[in-house]
Amino acid sequence: MTEGARITVSEDYLRGLEKKIEALTDVVKLFSTISATLDLEVLIKLVMEQAKRMMEAEGCSILLYNRKTKKLEFEVTLCDDDAASGILKEKVSLDLGQGIAGWVAANQEPLVIDDVTKDSRFYSGADRLTGFTTRNLSAFPLVGRRGLIGVAEIINTRKKDLDPELLKILCRQFAIAIENALYHRESLERERLRQELRIASEVQKSFLPQEPVFSKGRLTVSAVNIPASKVGGDIYDFTEPAEGKAGVLIGDVSGKGISAALYMAKIISDFRYTAHLEESPEVVLNRLNSRLSAAPMGMFLTAIYMVVDLGTGEAALSGAGHPPMLLVRDGEVRVMDVLSGPPLGILPLQYPCRTLSLREGDTLLLLTDGVFEAKNPEGERIGFNRIVEFVRQRGSGEGLLEGIVEYVNGFSRGVEKGDDITLVEVRWA
Amino acid sequence: MTIEMDKYRDATVMRLSGEIDMYSSPGLRKELLSLVAERVSPLIVDFRGVSYIDSSGIATFVEGLKGMRSFGGRLKFVAVPEGIMEIFTFSKLDRVFEIYGSADEALSG
Numbered sequence: 001m002t003e004g005a006r007i008t009v010s011e012d013y014l015r016g017l018e019k020k021i022e023a024l025t026d027v028v029k030l031f032s033t034i035s036a037t038l039d040l041e042v043l044i045k046l047v048m049e050q051a052k053r054m055m056e057a058e059g060c061s062i063l064l065y066n067r068k069t070k071k072l073e074f075e076v077t078l079c080d081d082d083a084a085s086g087i088l089k090e091k092v093s094l095d096l097g098q099g100i101a102g103w104v105a106a107n108q109e110p111l112v113i114d115d116v117t118k119d120s121r122f123y124s125g126a127d128r129l130t131g132f133t134t135r136n137l138s139a140f141p142l143v144g145r146r147g148l149i150g151v152a153e154i155i156n157t158r159k160k161d162l163d164p165e166l167l168k169i170l171c172r173q174f175a176i177a178i179e180n181a182l183y184h185r186e187s188l189e190r191e192r193l194r195q196e197l198r199i200a201s202e203v204q205k206s207f208l209p210q211e212p213v214f215s216k217g218r219l220t221v222s223a224v225n226i227p228a229s230k231v232g233g234d235i236y237d238f239t240e241p242a243e244g245k246a247g248v249l250i251g252d253v254s255g256k257g258i259s260a261a262l263y264m265a266k267i268i269s270d271f272r273y274t275a276h277l278e279e280s281p282e283v284v285l286n287r288l289n290s291r292l293s294a295a296p297m298g299m300f301l302t303a304i305y306m307v308v309d310l311g312t313g314e315a316a317l318s319g320a321g322h323p324p325m326l327l328v329r330d331g332e333v334r335v336m337d338v339l340s341g342p343p344l345g346i347l348p349l350q351y352p353c354r355t356l357s358l359r360e361g362d363t364l365l366l367l368t369d370g371v372f373e374a375k376n377p378e379g380e381r382i383g384f385n386r387i388v389e390f391v392r393q394r395g396s397g398e399g400l401l402e403g404i405v406e407y408v409n410g411f412s413r414g415v416e417k418g419d420d421i422t423l424v425e426v427r428w429a
Numbered sequence: 430m431t432i433e434m435d436k437y438r439d440a441t442v443m444r445l446s447g448e449i450d451m452y453s454s455p456g457l458r459k460e461l462l463s464l465v466a467e468r469v470s471p472l473i474v475d476f477r478g479v480s481y482i483d484s485s486g487i488a489t490f491v492e493g494l495k496g497m498r499s500f501g502g503r504l505k506f507v508a509v510p511e512g513i514m515e516i517f518t519f520s521k522l523d524r525v526f527e528i529y530g531s532a533d534e535a536l537s538g
Contacts, residue, residue, distance in 0.1 A: 254484035254491075256451050297458075298492025300484075302520055321520035342521040346491050369484075384519075419483075 026054040027166060034173050040181040044076045047174055051154065052078055058156035059132065061088065063101050064178075065148045069093070072101055072151060074126075079155070084130035092126050099123030101151040104139040108148065110164070110171075112138045140171045144179035196258070201227045204261040207235070207268045214238035214246070217310040218360075221248050223424045224401045232420030233260030234368045235268055239275045244310050247275055250322065250366040250424050251303035254343070263299050267292070281305040281318035282353035285344060289320070292345030300343040304366055306426070313358035313428050318351050320344045323372070326365040326388060327356075328396035333388060336364075358428035363396035366426070370419030371404065374412045382411045401425055431478075432460055437532045441469045446478025449486030457486070461493035470502030473535050477508040482516060494526065503527065505535040 033046050044062050052060045059079030063072040072095075074088035096106040103121050104111050114136050116122040127134050135156050142149040152171060204227065214221045223236045233253025241247050249271060253264045267288070274287045284305055292301060302322040308315045319340030327334045339354040341347075358364075372384045390407050394400070401423045408421065430453035435442040441464065449457060464472055474490075490504070497504045506528045509517065517523045529535035 252484070254488040256485065298488035298490070298495065300488060300491055321522065323519060340521055342525045346494075346525050373483075 023054070023162065026050070027170065030054070030170060031173060034170075034177045038181050038184040040178065040185055041076070043177055043181050045078070047177075048076060048078050048152075051152070054159075055138075055154050055162070056158040057154045059084075060155060061101075061153045062142075062150060063094065063105075063153070064150040065105060066093075071095055072105055075150070079132060081130065081132065084132055087129050088126060091129060094123065099126075100137055100139050101153060104141050104151050105148055108141045108143055110138070110140045110168070112136075114160075140167060142171055142175035142178065144175040146179065149175045149178050149182075197231050200258045200261045201231045204231065204264060207265050209236070209238055214248075216240075216246050218313065218429045219246055219308055219310055220427045220429065221246075221424065222401060222427075223422065224405060226405065226417070226421040228256070228370065228417045228420050231258065231261050232256050232370060233264040234370065234420035234422040235264050235271075236422055236424050237268060237271065237275075239272070239307075241275055241279045241307060245279060245307055246310055247281070247305065247307045248366070248424060248426055249275070249303060249305045250368065250422060251301050252322070252368045252370075252420075252422075254298070254300045254302075256419065259297070259299070263295070267301055275305075279307060280353065281307050281316050282351045285318045285320055285341075285351040289344045289351065290348065293348060295345040300345040302343045302369075304338050304340075306364075308358065308426075308428075315356045315358055315364075316353055317356060318353045320351060323367060323369055323384065325367070326391055328363040328365065328391065329359060329361070331395060333392045335388060360428065362428045363400070364426040365391065365396075365400070366424040367404075368420065368422040370417065370421040371408060371423060373419055374408050374417060374421070375415050376412055377415055382408060386411070396427075430457065432457065434460075437473065438536055440471045440473050440532070440536060442473045442475055442532065444475040444477070446480075448481040448483075449479060449489075450481065450483045451485040454485045454489040458489045458492065461489065462496065465493060465496035465500075465502070468500050468502060470497060470500075471505055471535070472497065472502065473505050473507055473532050475508050475532070476506060476510060476513055479510060479513055482513055487516075487520075487522060490526065505529055505538070507532050507535050 030047065030050050033050055037043050048060050048062060059077065061077040062075045064075045066073050071093040073093045077085040077088050094102040096102055100111055100113065100121050113119045116134050116137050138154045138157060140152045142152055208225060212223045221238055225234060225236065233255065235251045237249040239247035253260045253267060270288060270291050274284050278284050278287065302320055304317060304319045304322045304325060306315050306317040317338045319338035321340060321343035324335050324337045327336050339352040341349055341351045372382050372387050374382045387404065390404065394403055404423055430445060430447035430449050433444040435444060494504050506526050508531065509528055517528065529538055
């Protein structure tokens with residue numbers, strides 16, 4: 001039987017070892033806390049509570065770096081006085097280089113100051129506001145993968161013997177965990193916005209005609225509306241302004257997103273009200289123009305409104321800065337620039353009107369700019385002329401609208417559409 | 430999009446480049462509205478470097494124009510590239526905005 005060599009150690013040495021084990025156990029706990037949650041507030045509080053205990057400190061703070069304002073802002077402060085955290089969060093922010101935290105952030109180096117009264121870098125404004133007395137202060141930069149995240153501060157600690165290398169690794173892990181939590185928060189926010197846009201898009205669709213086809217006598221009008229993921233402001237509508245007359249509107253509200261969707265909702269109710277009272281398309285546009293003149297943020301509407309006499313096929317048209325329409329007659333495609341004023345809601349003026357006699361077999365195609373502004377993966381836009389050329393080659397036979405949508409999708413090859421696509425086809429049989 | 434402010438003779442010049450769309454127009458709006466608030470006139474907007482403008486961008490200029498008109502100020506566009514000019518003529522906005530070939534033409538117009 002062999003016996004290990006006996007060594008004699010002092011009690012102090014054993015105590016020292018015990019303490020080191022305790023400290024390492026704390027560090028291990030801290031590591032597992034750091035990776036335990038993606039909730040930013042919970043993460044910061046948990047880590048700081050443990051760090052405060054481990055460092056036998058009276059307080060600690062996390063300042064996060066705001067990339068927009070380029071300032072350090074107190075995110076959370078833990079000390080015996082709960083009010084202090086709120087005061088610091090609301091009232092104190094530091095420039096890079098200002099105060100100890102600012103110095104640490106600017107230099108990305110930790111700093112341990114045993115007596116802050118002897119260090120000119122110390123910013124006493126925070127103590128004045130909170131009534132707290134800082135004696136010693138250790139500050140550590142939190143640097144993540146995309147650079148500076150913030151600064152961690154430990155205030156009035158009784159423990160001075162912590163391994164600086166270990167602290168450095170801890171801070172790095174903590175910074176990455178904060179970064180992950182920030183990413184997570186951003187992605188939740190993005191998802192929430194996407195959800196809201198989806199709802200806005202649904203609500204917007206409910207303002208459009210229930211049925212995309214309107215048929216009366218020799219007139220058949222069909223429409224396709226594909227909202228973009230960002231929610232554009234395309235509208236179309238069918239009206240019956242008087243006995244024996246049918247109206248067709250196509251329009252596009254400037255801008256995108258929820259503001260455009262909301263404004264489009266207002267416009268469509270204004271339009272329906274006016275179109276019910278007035279027969280002439282230019283009078284309807286004049287009325288809409290004055291109603292929209294107080295539009296917020298320069299918002300405007302491009303539109304074409306036409307009213308067709310169901311007995312004679314005589315169409316009256318008025319336009320407001322909207323892309324031209326196409327007339328397919330006897331196999332020929334003509335670009336018809338509707339006699340037009342600028343978009344509605346910009347200038348006080350009278351809109352012109354022109355007439356067009358529809359002939360048997362005629363097809364009019366109205367569209368919004370989302371159709372020809374679709375992009376392919378190379379960033380090239382489809383352009384108005386390509387759409388004209390496509391219709392020229394394809395002809396106006398059955399399924400024209402679906403054919404154009406397919407053509408646009410084929411061109412954009414999966415590139416997300418930046419704007420709504422609306423097509424309205426008017427056929428005179 | 431980038432915005433550079435400059436002076437030419439007695440006019441303030443705003444030089445734009447890049448794409449003016451729903452993402453960049455809030456920055457442009459802030460700048461334009463502060464110029465309107467300071468009653469800067471004439472304001473010349475140089476479009477030389479602009480590759481694209483969408484309806485959010487145009488609406489921003491409409492708002493700027495309305496603001497300028499409220500105090501009798503003038504907003505003038507110069508050096509509008511062909512592609513952007515097409516967007517303006519297509520939507521009859523060439524009748525809304527004052528468009529000139531150069532800053533000198535804008536100042537004598």
